[in-house]
Amino acid sequence: MRMVRQPSFGFIPCSLGGLRSEHGAVRNEASALCCSSTSPLSSSSPWLIDRSPRSKQRFKEARVVECRMNLRGGSLGQWWNLFGWIPFLSMGSASSHTVESLTSRRKRLWGRPADPSGVAAQHDTKKIRKTQCRAVHTGGDMNRENDLNISSFSKEIVVPAIRLDARHCSLVHTELRKYLFNLPKLKIVRKDHENPDKRRILLVSKHVEDDGSMQAMFRNTSNDHAYGMDDMHDDVKRFSEKYDASIVSEKVMITHQNLGADEMMRELLPENVTIPTGFQQIGHIAHLNLKDEHQPFKHLIAQVILLKSAHIKTVVNKVGQIENKLRVPEFEVLAGIPDMSTEVKQNDLVFKLDYSKVYWNSRLDHEREVLVEGFEPDSEIWDVFAGIGPFALVAAVKGCNVFANDLNPESHHYCKMNYKLNAKKFGKRCEQLVAQCSNLDAREFIRQRMASHAANSTRRRVHVIMNLPASASDFLDAFNVDSSSACEPPMIHLYCFSKHDDPEAEIHERACLSLGRTIPRESVRLREVRLVAPGKRMFCFSFPLPR
Structure with missing residues (x-):
């Protein structure tokens, strides 16, 4: 900032080019106006910095001074906040302007009392979001299903x-x-x-x-x-x-502050309706899977979760089953802000995603560590259904050479974004890993990788991750390619669901039928991943591709 000395007055600023508002944005327009001849802060302006003790006291009481800019035609054109290094602005005796307090100036110019929270609070997005997502009914009758009367819990x-x-x-x-x-x-x-x-x-x-x-x-x-x-x-x-x-x-x-979410729901729901067992948290989003009996009370349940969970801003419920080939579920927003873009931190990595456009499962964070623990650092990984890259990034951190693929263009976009977001974990390999991301059909991706593997003279071990439990086994037929290569066959890790009493026999039979070849039973490893629903479990079926 350049300072100009005026006789018997003090220092005045001639440029505000580097000044930042409360929102953090540089006010370039303000800089241009301040340097103009019509600006009260121009070099010829009588506005000066008052360094008197009285001015310092005023500075403690009000750090923000609003300055009115008279643009063309003398109309009120632009406002901004000056703070920090300007204690207070005063003027020479020759000026017709007077210094007013923040409250009186806004009241005179805008015709209404000042907002005690300040101008910046009206534009503070985080405060607005917090206010919106915590908005619940604090009194009155619960005549509507969308209203949560928290006073009824007192x-x-x-x-x-x-x-x-x-x-x-x-x-x-x-x-x-x-x-x-x-x-x-x-x-x-x-x-x-x-x-x-x-x-x-x-x-x-x-x-x-x-x-x-x-x-x-x-x-x-x-x-x-x-x-x-x-x-x-x-x-x-x-x-x-x-x-x-x-x-x-x-x-x-x-009061409601002394009750947990379950206790509040017991007060709200009829005795014959069960309490929802929990929800999946994806960043600031709470994902519910409500039953039919919960549908009449779904908005109340969502508002209770919103009220009792400090980090939740959006509560959604899955509508129907995941039937599209891109594995993207449909959601309805029950409470909070309709913001489906979020950020998740798992396995010491950061993942960005739009939950309405891509698939994500927060319950597989431990499974990723377990699977990648068995990979050698120099292995080659083919992630056939990579999604936004949770398995791929964990394997890349270990030092594996990862080829990530997904049919969903949005998942492909976020996978590359997450590589770049965690670039420090991969060092110079980041650009190569991003370049190896593909947006292909699973069968086409497998055929391309098999052809490249057969033509490659290196003897690098290959692991194939097929994390699509509902239908991954249907894509095993893509491995039926003619190859006379002496390379070690890939190790396939097939994720699938099973409700059978003997899941190993049932999954083995299913894999053999899809592959078109017999998989030796002695080479198979079956590991239970988690219980998805009563009687329905998720498994990891690992086996080397038979020649």
């Missing part, structure tokens, strides 16, 4: 409390731990209003059911019951006799 109950000397509080936490009335964000140790040397610690009575749920506590607590020693467990009675403690009744206000 209730006052009476629970038993053990009254004892403050010096014995730590003993309660050790000897009576399983009888404590523990709820999230609830203070169970309270002061005694009658004696400052006493404390009251909230407990559960013996009438509470043994299932340990919060609902059991609420069902067996009353707002008018007077608790005594007869309502407590034998361990509590013995402890009270030993340390001269007594049992009293204590009023407790329970």
Whole structure:
């Protein structure tokens, strides 16, 4: 910044070219205006920096000064915020302008009171997103299925409390731990209003059911019951006799903050409707697989998850089954912001994806490590159904030469993007790995790689990853190519589902039929990956390609 000295005044700025607004963007337009003859901050302007003690005090109270720019015709054309290095702007006596506070200036020019959150808060995308995704009903009746009335979870109950000397509080936490009335964000140790040397610690009575749920506590607590020693467990009675403690009744206000997602859903859903068992998290997205019985309450369930999960901004539900050949499911947004572009961190790698356009499974992070652990660092990997590259990138980090393929153009795009995003992991090999990504049909990709492998004089070990459990075995016929090469045959890792009592025999028979050749049973390795659904399991079927 160039500073110009004016007699008996001080320093004024002649350029704001490097000034950044609260949004981080360089205001080039502001720079041009400030240098113009009409700008109040031009070199001939009487606006100066006031360094007086009074000005410094004003700077502490308001760091942002709004400057009005009079453009063509004298109309109000542009505003921006000046902050940081400008404590306050004042003017010489020859000027007709006056310095106004932030509040009074906005009120005069815009005709309404200032926004106490500041101008920048209106444009802060992160704050807007956070406000939108946390928007829930805080009062009123739940007349619509989309409304979550969090005030309906507030209730006052009476629970038993053990009254004892403050010096014995730590003993309660050790000897009576399983009888404590523990709820999230609830203070169970309270002061005694009658004696400052006493404390009251909230407990559960013996009438509470043994299932340990919060609902059991609420069902067996009353707002008018007077608790005594007869309502407590034998361990509590013995402890009270030993340390001269007594049992009293204590009023407790329970809100939605003291309940978990399951407890809130039990309050919302009818007794004959089961609680959703969980969801898959993909970055800021929560992916639900709701049953038919949950459909009438799907928006309430989604808002509960949104409210109780700090990192969730979007809740979606899968609609129907994945039947298209690109493996892209259809979703409906139930709550939060409709933003399906997200970022996932797994296996010490960062993956970007658009969940509405590509397939992703967060539950296979351990499987990737297990599979790649058996690869030699100089192996060649053919990832036939690579997706956005989770298996491919993990193998490339180990030092393998990876050829990643996927039929989905969006998956192909994100696979290359993720290579570049994690370029430091691959060093100089990054460009080569990106160039080896392909967007081909699985059979065409296999045939090309088999032809290249047969013509290659090197004896590098090849591993073929076929992670398409629903139909990967159907593509084994692509390996039926004539080859007289003496190269070691590829090791195929076939992922598939099975509901059979003898999955190894069933998968082996299926693979032999598709391949058109007999696979020796002694060369086969079968490993269970995970339980997908009751009676449905996912396996990894590994075998060398028979000659």
